[in-house]
Amino acid sequence: MLARQRQARILDEVRRAGGVRVSELTLLLGVSDMTIRRDLDQLSSDGAIQKVHGGAVLGSHVTEEPGFEVKSNLAQPAKQAIAAQAARMIAPGTAVALSAGTTTWALGRHVASIPGLTVVTNSTAVADTICSSESTKLTVILTGGVRTPSAALVGPVADSTIRSLHFDQLFLGVHGMDAVAGFTTPNLAEAETNRALIDRAQVVIVMADSSKWTTVGLADFGPLSAADVLITDDGLSDEARAVLKESVGELVVVPAATEGSREGARA
Structure with a gap:
């Protein structure tokens, strides 16, 4: 063992x-x-x-949930690189879901220019970003629900809406990822909503920068193996990469240091 x-x-x-x-x-x-x-x-x-x-x-897990503005300023180069790589995986005319989170929020700006998409999201920030683009002609479905400090809509209303739908791809942001605890969040209700999103997606794509590694929130919503694809940045240690490569369906590592070419290095 x-x-x-x-x-x-x-x-x-x-x-x-x-x-x-x-x-x-x-x-x-x-x-x-x-x-x-x-x-x-x-x-x-x-x-x-x-x-x-x-x-x-x-142990005493992370229970305090930072606000959206605080989190949006963290690890920006990595989040932008991850978002750009994720956008390359989306085919026009499909149905995709974007969970709440600042990395999925970064993805929203790319999604706005992909034609024919139907986008389901439980994030007011993600929906605002997509709909504010003058070029967008997408169908955006906002789940409804109770808003958390991280701009996530959660609770029975959100969960019921999600469970009535099906997505080709889910792009999932996480508060933390850990070899033992899996994917976690500080918010119990958000954990349940994330479980509903995972359950209704054909392909689960987790977007998590390297700072999320070994962060453990109060509530888990899936093991690392729940990710068909995990996109992260090259700040991960070799040991962390080895664990993730063994656990997730596919590990995609992008360089976070430059704004130029961000072709994902598939591990």
Whole structure:
């Protein structure tokens, strides 16, 4: 069993029981207590658990949700490169969904010029960006729902609308991605809405810059394997790339440092 697989099993046990002892994990996994302690150190540094004497309990995850304006100023070169690459994957005349997020918001400006699209989004910011373009002649469907600080529309109204539709592609922004926790968000209702989006899409394309790696929000909405394609930037470490390459359907890495050619390097 690989270290990350073992850590995923440990995290499952912590979530199930609320806490575990090192002695219990050594018996369960058939490894030494030193190996378990190293795994707990890694999970603790990821923010997934909190180490206590003789074992571990669930950690204090990220629960504060930054506002849209704050997040829109972060990692801009990477987000623009990711958005440009994502736009190349969209065929005219298809039905696509864009989740809430500042990277999908960047994609919205490209989407506005692709002819014949039907775009479903649960983001007021994404919808405004697409509809403000003078050249756009797209059909834009806004899901409705309760607005979060990140300009996402969530809750039963949004979820019901989404579950009545089907998309050729979903372009999904995430708050965090982690080998153990998967894709996460600080907002419980947004997690449920993201699950609904994933469920109705034929192809799930996650857009996440490298700063999202090992960030763990309060609520998860899918394992890394939920992504048919993951587009990220070249700020990822070799170890992170290896984990993602093994976990997602296809890993696409784009250079974030330049504004010139951004042809994705397919891993």
